[in-house]
Amino acid sequence: MHYVLSDIHGNKEAFDSILSMIKLKPDDQLYILGDVIDRGEYGIELLQQIRTMPNCTLLMGNHEYMMVNALRHPENLHFKYVWKNNRSIQTYQKYFFLAKEEQEKLLCYLEALPLQLEITVNRRKFILVHAAPQELFETENMKCYKLKEFMVWHRLSAFSEMPPRKNVIFGHTPTWRFHKTKHIFHGKKMIAIDCGCGFPDHGGQLGCIRLEDMTEYYSDDGVFTKEEAFEWKINGGSKMNELESLDKQ
Structure with a gap:
């Protein structure tokens, strides 16, 4: 099985909750689309944990990108300021x-x-990236990013034109920017999976998706099959909405 999640942001409790739900087997593969660190308390511990997991692949996020720049170039005050300004203090100290x-x-x-990685699951092709795929560099690069910066910093919209015959899975931009919920967003050839784990005070949580059957896992809301996830989005709430509606019938 192939699982994808993104933007843990130091929330080890949420990550461990997802791991307890998906129950990774030796032949499973978990992809994490960056931003393991910062905002939350346990970024360094999470990096150390993920680095030792044989069936886990981490991609570069903008927070890892900032960390490398700041620590490899301590003389560069701009790099240090940018990372510090993105709530990195606990990561830095640890x-x-x-x-x-x-x-x-x-x-x-x-x-x-x-x-960026490309994988095929059940004959469907997926591009995995933190923020934006390199294929859109020419068409969406309005701020004159360099390619690497574009792929970890750019924010896609629900109207971004995705590469042909591929499905892009990305984090970085919280899903509530695409729809009104804190659940995974399914758009046209795109799946946004940053469910706001870095903003728990705003109701954010960690989301994960299994690509074989599109089952969704949430650190706060639990497990949703593809059909249940669709119902959740229709109701604009939680599983409890369906139960409450049945009680009133």
């Missing part, structure tokens, strides 16, 4: 509690992260 050897291993791991 990184410097690590032994020098572990610091270097972690940075080398982050530097080697892929920006």
Whole structure:
């Protein structure tokens, strides 16, 4: 089975909750589309955990990108300011509690992260990326990003034209920007999966999707089959909406 999630943002409790639901087997594969760190408390611990998981692949997010830039170029005040301004203080402090050897291993791991992957599941082709696929660099690059920055920083819209014959799965932009819920958004050849785990005070949570059957997993709301997820979106609420409507009949 192939699972995809994104934007954990230091929330280890939410990540462990998802792991307990999907119950990864040795031949399963979990893809994390970046932004493991910052905002929450346990970014460094999560990086160390994920780095040791043999069936887990992490992609580069803009927060990992900021971390590498700031720590590899300490003389660059702009890099330090940008990372600090994106709620990195706990990540920064815990990184410097690590032994020098572990610091270097972690940075080398982050530097080697892929920006984009393509996989095929049940004959469907998927592009996995943190923010925006490289195929849209020419058509959507209105701010003159460099390619790497574009792929980790750009914000797609529900009207972005996706590459032909492929489905793009991305994080970075919270799903409530696409619809009114904190659940995964399914658009035209796009699936947005950042359900706002970095903003728990706004009701955000961690979302995960299984690509074989589009089952959705949520750290707060539990497991939704494809059909249940559709009903949830129609009702604009939770599973309780369906139960409440049945009680009134």
